[in-house]
Amino acid sequence: MLRFAPWKLALIGLICLLGLVFAAPNLLTREEVAELPSWLPNQQINLGLDLRGGSYLLLEVDTDAVVEERLQNLLESARTTLREDRIGYTQLAVEGGQVVIRLRNPEQMQVAFEKLEALAEPVSSSLLGGGASDITVDANEADGVVRIGLTEESIQGRVQRAVGQSIEIVRRRLDETGVVEPTIQRQGADRVLVQLPGIDNPERIKDLLGKTAKMTFHLVRGIVSSEDDRAPPGTMIVPSAYQLDATGQPLRYIVSRKVEVSGENLSNATAGTDQRSGGPAVFFNFDTAGTRKFARVTQDNVGRPFAIILDDEVITAPNIREPILGGSGQISGGFTFQEASDLAVLLRAGALPAPLEVVEERTVGPDLGADAIAAGEFATLIGGVAVIVYMVVMYGLFGVFSALALIVNLILIIGALSLMQATLTLPGIAGILLTIGMAVDSAVLIFERVREEARLGKAPISAMDAGFSRAFGTIMDSQITTLLAMLLLFAFGSGPVRGFSVTISIGIVTSLFTSIWLLRLFMVTWLRSRRPTALPV
Incomplete structure (x- = not known):
């Protein structure tokens, strides 16, 4: 545990250097970053809506339009089928959420019933795609009327697919407009949440999202x-x-x-x-x-x-x-060049399966975000200083080593967030603060194990080696279980919850590196250079 192969030393140095290089652009303004050579890392952390300011849109999928489209398709299919089989009718219309057909000759009811039942499509109910029919066909021989309706499973399935398709198409349209790191996610059964950091006048975005483009x-x-x-x-x-x-x-x-x-x-x-x-x-x-x-x-x-x-x-x-x-062809009309550009964006992104209506809109000013950033920086600074002072008071020189490892840990977190182009939100800042405490937990566990071994009368090298060995398993168990919990939060959470889980997950990985490798390297280097008779812990 106390020996470092040359390749391990090189790897530790390389990781620390890369973390510093990728974190450095965050100290520059966007204008200064734009002037950097292309071969240098120039990614900065993307700030979320609550930090950068921007627009919040809550869109609702028109579920009635989804049902109406299927009914109209059934109507046209029924018309074609009845004509092919020469089944006369006096009425064919959509009424009360059903396709109503009044036959001219009630004696053809059975034939019409069988033909119309064949218009059904399966409702996917499993991974294999099988399922029950999506329509119900009711025949009343007394008045010669056939009614075709949609099953509840069919309606729910179509609405779910429409919302999923809408999310994908909204994402394509926003990507075409150049909006940086928008947040697009499902909310409830038929709503889509869109957050646009840095957009304080979303009228053009609303126009693009409000058009079905079919x-x-x-x-x-x-x-x-x-x-x-x-x-x-x-x-x-x-x-x-x-x-x-x-x-x-x-x-x-x-x-x-x-x-x-x-x-x-x-x-x-x-x-x-x-x-x-x-x-x-x-x-x-x-x-x-x-x-x-x-x-x-x-x-x-x-x-x-x-x-x-x-x-x-x-x-x-x-x-x-x-x-x-x-x-190939062209569309020309009475629109302006901007309208032509927007129309091209809509057509490239694809048509929405149903209209989207803006049911809620909010604008977050950049001043509020600046205040939140300042408060987060202050809280991180105060928390970090308090932790460092505590560690130095409790563990002396080893506490200084843990403070250096903690500083490197923060640099690695910022570098990783920049490299991944992750979006930092207020919950994300809270995750970074919590990561500081979690990183120190590992150091405290190591120091206490080393202290126990030293009290048993072991030599400094043996006490340190045994302390790291005994603490390793406990550290891995606690960190991995927390990482699994964060992965579940990311998979099933949304918005702020995901931001929190991302920063915690990154912090866990960097904390394992700084506590198991970097902190141990500091302590081993000091031990081999000074060869003390007692450990300062």
Whole structure:
């Protein structure tokens, strides 16, 4: 235990040096860090919302829209199925959270029932993906009405998937805007918490997150007046986002309900300038499947208008002049260059499965964060000084060694947080303070073991060797159990709890290094150089 191989000495020195190098940029301003050579470490600790200031948004997923979309898909599937089997009906609509179908001939009820039951999709209930049907089909032969509804398991499953997809897409959109270290996490069954450090005016972010960005391509059947709300079967009326009719109202298109190509098939979207008009435009490319679909529909419908619909509005509806086989196109309209750039961001990130509504918004000023940082620094300083004084008073020279190890421990924690680009919050500062006490616990345990061995009359070298050997197992047991608890907090916690667990986990690892290797190196170096007859402990 008291011998250090050359490679161990080199490793200890290297770890301490790296910790100092990665911690050093935190002593500089962001402007000074930006001027450092690229080959030097230039990462700084990211401050959380409570320290840096910024915006807090609580978003709610529109669960009704999730259910409505599935019902509309069932309606269209039912219409196609009944037509293929020549089953007549006098009513086909979504009413009261169900698809209601009134058959023209009740004698076809059994056939219709079997065909409509085949529209069910399994509800995933296990890791293997199997599950029960997601719909219920009720038939009333007396009045010839079939009702298709969604099961509770189906609704819950779709909402959970929608929230999970929303979190991922929100993260992509924020990454595109350059927001540094946003916090995005689920809260409750249908809400998403977004924290934006350093953003004090989140209006543009709210606009980006508030748009579903669901883009689809439909064939245009015609234009309808603002007074007419009737759409032929299989079509829908969609207003234009930029075009107005003679009365000054948005132009209204009659488009096919069938989605010819979906925005899910987009592979890229960039903002640029339209070469013909000189105005802003968004250029897009499809993936292989989208290219194939786009080529087929443009080949079969040359001369017809083709509507690009974004969030239930027609962005543009140009005529198909010739087949487009390359899988690329452009969107131009009445938007500005900033709007074109935002639209490209939305399309690259993907469409939200359901609209998001801001239900709570708060702004944290930087002054509050500065006060919290100052208070945290003061508390860390006072706590560190108090611990050092106590250790020096109780253990003399060995207490000085533990103080040096504690200082290195703090440097390693700061360096690790910088390297990992972890976000430091108020609970994280509390974790660092607690780490100081935990690091000293190991030193106290070692010193007490060494003191016990010395009192038994052992020589200094034997007492120190036995003390370290006996303390090693206890230190490892206590630190590993605490580390496991912190890992569980990180896995199942959120926000501040995770920040606390990260700093504690890093502190445990660095404390093991400083107490088992670095502190022992200090004590062994002193012992071999001075060769005392008694230990100062």
